[in-house]
Amino acid sequence: MTSDAPLVTILDDEPAIRSMLARALEDAGFRTMAFGRATEFEAALAKTSPDVCLVDLSLPDKDGLTVVHQLALEQGARVIIISGRAEVRDRVTGLELGADDYIIKPFDPSEVVARIRAHLRRDSPSSAKGDTARFSGWVAHFDRYVLCDETNTETPFSHAEGEVLRLFLERPKRLISRQAMQEALGGAAGESFDRAMDVRISRLRTKLKEDPKNPKLIKTIYGAGYIFLGDVQWS
Known part of the structure; x- marks a missing residue:
């Protein structure tokens, strides 16, 4: 060892x-x-x-x-x-x-x-992606688990929330189904996984200051999944 x-x-x-x-x-x-x-x-x-x-x-x-x-x-x-x-x-x-x-x-x-x-x-980090993503006035630091807004105010996010955020940021403007999320993030499919994803996405929307009734970045496509609409730059 x-x-x-x-x-x-x-x-x-x-x-x-x-x-x-x-x-x-x-x-x-x-x-x-x-x-x-x-x-x-x-x-x-x-x-x-x-x-x-x-x-x-x-x-x-x-x-x-x-x-x-x-x-x-x-x-x-x-x-x-x-x-x-x-x-x-x-x-x-x-x-x-x-x-x-x-x-x-x-x-x-x-x-x-x-x-x-x-x-x-x-x-394990992807060779094609870094630890920092910039999108829509936000910077996500995956090495420190924080989001920074345009005033450099930091908002922490959990590892589990970071998994979901990174999944969206690595696949911008592409539909991500529940099944694709389960395959990418692991865990058994079912009620507990779906509920956990709903909570993590809701928390991410709050931290990104999204309007819960009309989110601009993380959109729900009912019956199909989710899509992230921002432009993303990795470094």
Whole structure:
């Protein structure tokens, strides 16, 4: 294992699950850090920047959904929920709060490794695109996860919101169907994915100061998908 291998943090109050995941991930070439309490995990984040955070929702000292929301807003890492809560509403809530994926317990460790690898592959920068996109008076900095308006006022966006924004900016003036979004962004198709996309697009429109009744940049083509209407320059 090399020092530049991706770092995966594991936040779960069950020692057996932490050990199982750490062993599987390290055998697959990842570095790991494991925590049983949210306070320990959050203290470690001040000193390190993980590539992927695995977060259980049932924690002894803090609500897991609160941790997920804070990670989505404040960290550049991907957030994958691992939870015994299998209800659709729990999956939808987790994805709405900014999680990139949701894995239900019990799970096979190899599935977790495969999901992490798939997410990191999608996160690799395209040779044809950079980390900065300019469009319609806005600048999106994907290395810092912020939007800048014409007055240089910065508005942060989550990693999950950034995935959707980048998808639009890489395919301007082209219809993007729900199926195409699901294939590009990963995750299981269905109600939870559709709801999560609706929330992320709504939040992006708010951050781009769009009129929700008549958006100019991200247009909904009912029954077909979405289209981004701005001109985009990458650097």
